[in-house]
Amino acid sequence: MREQRFKCPKCEQIATFYGNPGETKVVTCAACNMKGRITIAEESQDDDVAIEVFHLKKVYGDLVAVDDISFTVKKGEIFAFLGPNGAGKTTTVEMIESIRTPTEGTIKLLGSDTKTGFNTVKEHISILPQEFHSFERFTVRETLTYFSKLYKKRADIDEIIDAMDLRSHEKKLYRNLSGGLKQRVGVALSLVNDPEIVFLDEPTTGLDPKARREVWQVIANLRNKGKTVFLTTHYMEEAEHLADHIVIIHKGKIIAEGSLQELISKYGEKTTLYIKNCRSDEAKQHLEERGFEVHSSGNGDITVKIDYKEKVLEVLSELRHECIEYDGVDIRGSNLEEVFLRLTGARLTEEAET
Numbered sequence: 001m002r003e004q005r006f007k008c009p010k011c012e013q014i015a016t017f018y019g020n021p022g023e024t025k026v027v028t029c030a031a032c033n034m035k036g037r038i039t040i041a042e043e044s045q046d047d048d049v050a051i052e053v054f055h056l057k058k059v060y061g062d063l064v065a066v067d068d069i070s071f072t073v074k075k076g077e078i079f080a081f082l083g084p085n086g087a088g089k090t091t092t093v094e095m096i097e098s099i100r101t102p103t104e105g106t107i108k109l110l111g112s113d114t115k116t117g118f119n120t121v122k123e124h125i126s127i128l129p130q131e132f133h134s135f136e137r138f139t140v141r142e143t144l145t146y147f148s149k150l151y152k153k154r155a156d157i158d159e160i161i162d163a164m165d166l167r168s169h170e171k172k173l174y175r176n177l178s179g180g181l182k183q184r185v186g187v188a189l190s191l192v193n194d195p196e197i198v199f200l201d202e203p204t205t206g207l208d209p210k211a212r213r214e215v216w217q218v219i220a221n222l223r224n225k226g227k228t229v230f231l232t233t234h235y236m237e238e239a240e241h242l243a244d245h246i247v248i249i250h251k252g253k254i255i256a257e258g259s260l261q262e263l264i265s266k267y268g269e270k271t272t273l274y275i276k277n278c279r280s281d282e283a284k285q286h287l288e289e290r291g292f293e294v295h296s297s298g299n300g301d302i303t304v305k306i307d308y309k310e311k312v313l314e315v316l317s318e319l320r321h322e323c324i325e326y327d328g329v330d331i332r333g334s335n336l337e338e339v340f341l342r343l344t345g346a347r348l349t350e351e352a353e354t
Contacts, residue, residue, distance in 0.1 A: 008029040008032060010034045015030060015031075015262060016245075016259075017038060022040065023040045024039045024040075025037070031262070050073045050228040051079075052106075053071050054070050055068050055106070056095060056102055056104070056106075057102065058088075065091045066095070067088075068253075069254045070254075073245070074245070076223065077245055078220075078242050079245050079247070080233060080239035080243035081230065082233055082234070082249070087249045087251060087252065088252040089232045090202075093230065096230075097127055097199060098114050098122075109124075109197065123152060124195055125199065126190040126198050126199065127199045128201065130201040130202045130205065136173070137173060137175065139171050139174070141157065141161070141171065143174055155194035160188050161188070163191075164191075164221075165184070166181075166185065166188060178211065180208070180212075180214050183204065187218050197230065198228070198230070200230070202232055203231070203233075204216070219242055223244075236340070239260075240260055240335065240336055246258065246259070248263075250343070250344055264333070264336075267342050268333075268334030268335070270306060271306050271311075272304070272332045273303065273311075274332065275303070275329055276300075276327045276328045279300070279326065283302060283324050287304060292305070292315065312331060
């Protein structure tokens with residue numbers, strides 16, 4: 001099976017489809033329901049593909065940690081590998097990085113099969129592991145300089161310091177940095193060999209919200225520099241904020257993938273309009289008679305499910321026509337948490353990682 005992405009000519013949403021090379025198939029856009037015919041490319045365009053994974057499997061005795069998964073990562077994108085702890089994320093990444101040996105399957109990095117050609121591409125990748133630590137008595141600059149000497153190809157340290165906004169901290173000892181700054185140094189270290197692909201395994205775990213958002217900005221800047229980022233995370237908001245393409249893994253299997261908008265369009269719930277302190281007992285009944293799905297909280301607030309945001313004006317116009325007053329409105333679209341809940345029947349929870 002091969003992945004192919006197409007832009008819908010009607011709504012211009014990017015959709016992902018799968019099929020055998022050369023296969024022509026009828027497909028439907030998840031966003032606007034337009035039908036069309038596509039042909040799966042005969043072969044991947046190596047100039048556009050950073051990582052290819054085919055039928056990857058990892059078995060430990062009776063435990064199938066990773067169960068026949070396939071996906072493609074495009075060059076220059078932030079690819080989020082999303083799932084709860086224990087889903088098989090780290091196991092998969094470590095197989096891609098040649099830290100673990102797959103039970104079955106094929107992995108290609110920059111066009112090279114990792115079984116036979118990993119040594120040819122290892123200088124072009126970098127890895128920030130989940131548990132990152134550096135030398136306590138090294139300054140930030142000394143840390144970057146030391147690790148850069150491990151590679152044949154070296155990036156300019158000053159450029160990295162400026163890009164990661166570490167100039168005011170470059171003379172500080174690593175042990176004196178905050179958790180957020182230590183992670184920022186970790187991301188900086190992943191750039192010392194000027195890699196094409198950067199693997200970030202749970203880069204914001206344990207950080208407070210402010211530090212997490214600072215690291216997000218650093219990761220977004222990697223994309224701006226043309227790097228391909230493979231981001232492993234169990235934070236829904238992190239994937240929503242950063243990723244161009246999202247793969248959701250659950251119990252070792254891929255259960256969904258696509259852009260954020262594709263996933264929400266296909267698996268998400270309707271947009272919800274919250275009307276606060278609606279001063280009429282008849283408001284719910286009136287809107288239901290107009291064909292809307294309405295729920296009442298019993299304290300004067302009501303919620304209305306709508307297919308698209310333009311329906312908001314129609315709902316409010318109905319209330320105004322009936323002279324029904326309210327304190328305010330709030331519009332909430334679907335999100336990845338709801339997508340995951342709908343796909344698995346459970347919220348994304350933290351369990352032990354395989």
